[in-house]
Structures are given as structure tokens and as C-alpha cells.
Amino acid sequence: MKHLLSTLDLSRDDAIRILDIAEEMAAVGTREVKKLPALRGRTVVNLFFEDSTRTRISFEAAAKRLSADVINFAAKGSSVSKGESLKDTAQTLQAIGADAVVIRHWASGAPARLAATDWIDAPVVNAGDGTHEHPTQALLDAFTLRRHWARARGTGSLGTDLAGLKVAIVGDILHSRVARSNLWLLRTLGAEVTMVAPPTLLPVAAGSWPCTINYDLDDALAAGPDAVMMLRVQAERMNAAFFPNAREYSRRWGFDDARLAALDAHGLAETLILHPGPMNRGLEISSGAADSSRSAVLDQVSNGVAVRMAVLYLLLSGDQQRTANETQG
Amino acid sequence: MNPTHATGDYLIRGASLLAETTADLLVSDGRIAAVGPAAATDARAASATVIEAAGLVALPGMVDLHTHLREPGREDAETVETGTRAAALGGFTAVHAMANSNPVADTAGVVEQVWSLGRRSGWVDVRPVGAVTVGLGGERLSELGAMADSRARVRVFSDDGICVSDPVLMRRALEYVKAFDGVIAQHAQEPRLTEGAQMNEGEVSAVLGLAGWPAVAEESIIARDVLLAQHVGSRLHVCHVSTKGSVEIIRWAKERGIQVTAEVTPHHLLLTDELVRSYDPVYKVNPPLRREEDVMALRAALADGTIDVIGTDHAPHPSESKECEWAQAAMGMTGLETALSVVQHAMIETGMITWADFARITSTVPAAIGRLGDQGRPLAAGEPANLVLVDPAARWTVDPAKMATKGRNSPFRGLELPGAVVATFFRGHPTVLGGALNTPLPLDGGA
Numbered sequence: 001m002k003h004l005l006s007t008l009d010l011s012r013d014d015a016i017r018i019l020d021i022a023e024e025m026a027a028v029g030t031r032e033v034k035k036l037p038a039l040r041g042r043t044v045v046n047l048f049f050e051d052s053t054r055t056r057i058s059f060e061a062a063a064k065r066l067s068a069d070v071i072n073f074a075a076k077g078s079s080v081s082k083g084e085s086l087k088d089t090a091q092t093l094q095a096i097g098a099d100a101v102v103i104r105h106w107a108s109g110a111p112a113r114l115a116a117t118d119w120i121d122a123p124v125v126n127a128g129d130g131t132h133e134h135p136t137q138a139l140l141d142a143f144t145l146r147r148h149w150a151r152a153r154g155t156g157s158l159g160t161d162l163a164g165l166k167v168a169i170v171g172d173i174l175h176s177r178v179a180r181s182n183l184w185l186l187r188t189l190g191a192e193v194t195m196v197a198p199p200t201l202l203p204v205a206a207g208s209w210p211c212t213i214n215y216d217l218d219d220a221l222a223a224g225p226d227a228v229m230m231l232r233v234q235a236e237r238m239n240a241a242f243f244p245n246a247r248e249y250s251r252r253w254g255f256d257d258a259r260l261a262a263l264d265a266h267g268l269a270e271t272l273i274l275h276p277g278p279m280n281r282g283l284e285i286s287s288g289a290a291d292s293s294r295s296a297v298l299d300q301v302s303n304g305v306a307v308r309m310a311v312l313y314l315l316l317s318g319d320q321q322r323t324a325n326e327t328q329g
Numbered sequence: 330m331n332p333t334h335a336t337g338d339y340l341i342r343g344a345s346l347l348a349e350t351t352a353d354l355l356v357s358d359g360r361i362a363a364v365g366p367a368a369a370t371d372a373r374a375a376s377a378t379v380i381e382a383a384g385l386v387a388l389p390g391m392v393d394l395h396t397h398l399r400e401p402g403r404e405d406a407e408t409v410e411t412g413t414r415a416a417a418l419g420g421f422t423a424v425h426a427m428a429n430s431n432p433v434a435d436t437a438g439v440v441e442q443v444w445s446l447g448r449r450s451g452w453v454d455v456r457p458v459g460a461v462t463v464g465l466g467g468e469r470l471s472e473l474g475a476m477a478d479s480r481a482r483v484r485v486f487s488d489d490g491i492c493v494s495d496p497v498l499m500r501r502a503l504e505y506v507k508a509f510d511g512v513i514a515q516h517a518q519e520p521r522l523t524e525g526a527q528m529n530e531g532e533v534s535a536v537l538g539l540a541g542w543p544a545v546a547e548e549s550i551i552a553r554d555v556l557l558a559q560h561v562g563s564r565l566h567v568c569h570v571s572t573k574g575s576v577e578i579i580r581w582a583k584e585r586g587i588q589v590t591a592e593v594t595p596h597h598l599l600l601t602d603e604l605v606r607s608y609d610p611v612y613k614v615n616p617p618l619r620r621e622e623d624v625m626a627l628r629a630a631l632a633d634g635t636i637d638v639i640g641t642d643h644a645p646h647p648s649e650s651k652e653c654e655w656a657q658a659a660m661g662m663t664g665l666e667t668a669l670s671v672v673q674h675a676m677i678e679t680g681m682i683t684w685a686d687f688a689r690i691t692s693t694v695p696a697a698i699g700r701l702g703d704q705g706r707p708l709a710a711g712e713p714a715n716l717v718l719v720d721p722a723a724r725w726t727v728d729p730a731k732m733a734t735k736g737r738n739s740p741f742r743g744l745e746l747p748g749a750v751v752a753t754f755f756r757g758h759p760t761v762l763g764g765a766l767n768t769p770l771p772l773d774g775g776a
Binding site for chain 2: 008085086087105106107108109110112113116117129130131132133177180203204205206208209
């Protein structure tokens, strides 16, 4: 694994390896000294062309817990806002000596471009690109779900997948990189996925995806999902006629208190609620649901650091090991 | 000083005319002086330069209805000089220069400038396309009549790159150009359905998270326009048809006798949206690359005559416009120097058309649509000597760095293709010889 660009091209073995290493990394996070020397002397650049405090600080925490040096490069207010191209930015980072680039970009495919061109040699981690993918989000969701799934069956989670797990992903699928990355990874790990959305917020070709499509959230909940993943909905979508208004969206596709109660009514004691954040409380999720005992939202955040540690560790020190082996060979 | 008219005589020996009959051709004083046994026995043959053409196919010079020469305004991307050099190398003897220059070709002055630059360069006939609306703004008609009456004698009008989406304006344009036998070449793209669109809308766009460009955005405009053309009894030309549904609508229209002609680009005959998975903007183009079944429908339509012509939509861009994120990249691909080979590969080598069909779709019919009297003519004695010699057995690997166009944005980079242009005769003068540029034939000394 040279880069982490998408979950579509992530093998089952690589995914499970990341999740297993993340378990070890999570243990570090519970210690008093939350730091490993693994990436001492290596430089990780957080290259953010789009605002994202949550993802950036998660990657920053991950890199720092591995003792890497971190450079945060935000496009706003930088030379990028003065018209510098991605190519020039990448070549500059190469010249500075970046060992890994974590890139968040508003344009789908920007990380893939960095990885495919000779602008920069460093491993590239996609921290969310446009409406394409957000692979570390999917990995941290899978990590969270795997722990839950293993606990429910009374086993450990190391080495396991998500075979048989039923997940409903609800909301603006069309514009969601989280939904895409989750779909591919959940399928790779053996889970079953149902996409729940207004028809306007599904790609026209979603019928070709390896999932079930359901326009009706109540119906999807009645089917007994083990986890419900709510996606952020931007209220301004209603201006482009994706739905009439926020209230109608919320009534039909919001996870409100009534639907929270419905989980109990359906006897789904173990069903988790996930949300990648930031949440629009009262729109796609009620406070009652977000703060309920079913909510895994904060687990997702802390697991995010562990998963990103695992990814950086594999891409950076994994490379080193390979180089060492090649040298020996 | 370059010659201002063809001086030499050329005896082309043993060429296969349209790959049908083998014959000699004598080119003299801008015309095909003789064909067959009469060529070698003609008095001028003795002093003529002999070109051994055994194994080569002789075709009428190709005519492109859809070329972006970028001048005036974007001379960093292409100039009339570099674009027409590329055209000559690609086997063309005439190109239609699209109107989306800066300033836009929406006045007699601009079209005469482009026409004049073409005459001065002397590699091919440059026929300017006039903008339908002022500044491609889609609001008011340009001075179509002034452009038609200018020295450039414009007959093809297009806002290419932008659709004439206002139905009333489109209707008026179709009607108005009848006064001088013009044709509206429509870029069929419903603007609201394609806001922010980045690629064909389908399975691939769903995975890539790129805003989709639905086929219906093209098809709905074509459907509207053929009905408008029927209503007002005008000629309509549909630029770069890219979907199976468009083909079906055009077929329907032709069956009803509507005067519609249609064009397809070489790249839409070969490439699909699967290539976009690389996010390499060299594959970003308008209209977008579509699905395999669209490619197959376009090929079939070209073979059965539903689609009339090849138009390259040659669209050179400087490398910085492509070395960037997909969404930031410019749309367009170069095509002049690969058109013949791509069409041979996609259409002739698949047995769907013959070289005679090739002459029809790349020369005879485009010349007729553009009302070019001395292009697209038969290979016969007395006709203007606009012709090309092709080695159909050649194979070559596309290397954009070696092209005459300034654009390096060829989607065929690295592909091995059949067919090579060995010689191009423009008004009796070899602009290309031995597969390389020879000399131009400037038609005025820069007047």
C-alpha cells in the first residue's frame, strides 16, 4: 500500500491490517503518555484546501502521537489563494521534504492526481476529496462497528470482519464522500448496506451499487439494521430543489426522537447510531438521538485518531521496512 | 519567398483511388490535370515531380467542420499557423475555425481576420465559423449577414462551447441564415441540466463523485432543434453527437425529411468514461466521453449515414490547463493529427466503412455542409487538387510532444494507431510530403 486514496481499491487484507494496527494504536491513546516513537524525524504535511477542523486535528493528533513532525498547510490565506497550482504546491512540499501528505480537497480526484503524477513522491492520504471518498472516515466507522459487532458476539475484534452486519446509511448520498467510502469498505468487510435517501440525493446510477436502496427511513429501520449512519445534510440543498425545505427533509429522513423510540419498539436493543459530524442537530438528527446511549459519535472521534495513526504508520514505517528488506535482498 | 500559387507539376504514380481503383494522377496548376493512363502520357508528366504512391490510398483532402484555432486571443494555446500545420499533417485541406476566440468571431472584422491569417499561412483553407449570438452571450443575434457577405463568406454559424438554449433565438437564427444559405451548428447542451457538470452522468460518475452530465441534456436540445428546423424549413447541423439517444432522435428526424446533419468526433468513436477513473484531465472534454454502448451506437450511426461527418473538435490547451485537478481543468482534446488514424482504427479496421465512405464523411459531406465549392470534390480530371495520400498499412504510436499543434492534450497518447498521412496536396501544392511538412501555399502575401 503506497497511498490511501479510496476504499474502493482497498483490499480486505489491507483493511483488516489497518483496523488491527488501529487496535494497538487505540491502546496507546488510553495510556498516560500517549506517544510512540515510531515516526520520529518524519514530516507529515496536512494539506487542506477545504476547511475541516475536525479531520485536520485528528490527523495532527495521530501524527504527533507517532512522534512525527506536523506541518499544517491551509490553502486559505496561503499562496494557493493567490492562484498557486496544485502542481506547484506539491512540488514545494516535495522540496521541503515531506514524508507524507494528508490532503483534503474540494475537488474529487485531487489526491489521486497527486499520487499519479511525479509532482511529489511521498505517500498520499486522502482526507476527503470533493464528493468522491473519505477513506479514513470509513475506516474509523468500520473500526467502531467492528468493536461493536465483536462485543455483541462476545469475541475479540482483532482479525475479524463485518460479515453479516447490516448498516443503513441515511441522507445526502449523492454529495457524500463518507457514504461512498463506507459503501465500498463495508462491502469489502462483508456487511450489508442499505442506502436511505430522497431519490434526488442518490446518484442516478446508484442502482448499480452493491447495496439496497430505500426511500423510506421508517421502513429501513423496521428491517432491523445493526447500525444507522446519519449523514450531514446541507440545508442549502433545498435551494437546488433536492428537497422542498428543511422541515420536510427532517420529517421524512431525519433521525428524530420518534425514530429513536421506534428502535426500541422493533426490539433493536443493540442498534448503534453513527454520524461523521459535524451534526445538524434538529435537521438530520435530533439531540435525543445524538446524545442517546446508542450514539457512537464520540467513539467515532476517538477511534479516528487510532485509525489515522495506523494509516500513517503503515504508509511511512511500512515503506521503511520494505526499503530495508530490499536493501538486504 | 513561398510561392503564392502552385507552380510545380506532380505525377502521383500508382495510387489507389479511394482504395478502389489504382491509377496515376497528374497534378498541375492547382488542379487534377489527368487521371489514369492519360496522366503519364500528358505532356506535363515528363517534367513533373514523380511521387511513387504504390500501396497508398488517395483521398480527397479532409474538411473539418469543427476546429478551434484559438486565434485571436489564445495564441498561447494555438495559432492559425500552428493549427493549420497540424491540419495539413493530419490530411486536411480545409478547416472551419470555431467562433469562440477572443474577441469572439461575431463580426465581419474578426472573421475576415481569421480568414486572412489562414490565407497568409497557406497550409489549408481556413473557413471561419461565425458566432450565432453577440459575444456567445445567447441574447442577441450577431451580424450574421455581414459575416456571410464578408470576404470570409461565412456559411456555418455556431456558438460552439455554449448552447443556443433560448428556443426563440434558435428559431430566429435557423430562419435568418436561410437568406444566405447558411447553417446553424448547434452545441447541444441544456445549460441548467449541466451546471457544474464534469463528466458523463452514469455509473462511473456515481463512483467518482464528479457532477454528472446527463445524456438527456444533449438529447432534449437536439429533439427541440430538429422540430424547430422542421417547422421553419431550415438546415440544422448538430455538433459532436455523443449519445445513443441523440442518434435515435437524429435518425427519427432524417426519416421525416428534416434537414439535419450530424457530426461525431474521433474521440467519441473510441474512448469511454471509464478513462475518467484516472482523474487525468486529458480525458475531460465537452461533450464528455460516454459509455461503451454510446460509442457503439455512434459507430453504427456513422456507418449507416445517420451521422454525416467526422468533426475533430480539435481543442488545444496549454499544459497548465490540464496539469491540475479535474474540476479545474479545461475541457477539450487535440484531434487534427490523429483523426484519420482513429477513424481508420474504429471504423475501417472494424469493417464498418470503406475508404470511399471515409472520403464521404471526412470530405465530401463536410464540404457540402459548409458550402465549400472547391473542397470535397471527386478525384477526377479538372477538379481542384485538394487531396491526400495515406499509407493504410503504417502503424505509429501517438506522441503529443511530436505534434505540430501547440496542444499536448491528446487522449490518444501512447496508443498505437494505424494509418499515416504521407502527402497532402492543397490547391495542387504539396503541403505535406513524406509524412512531414513541406511548404505552405500562401494565397496572399499577407495582404
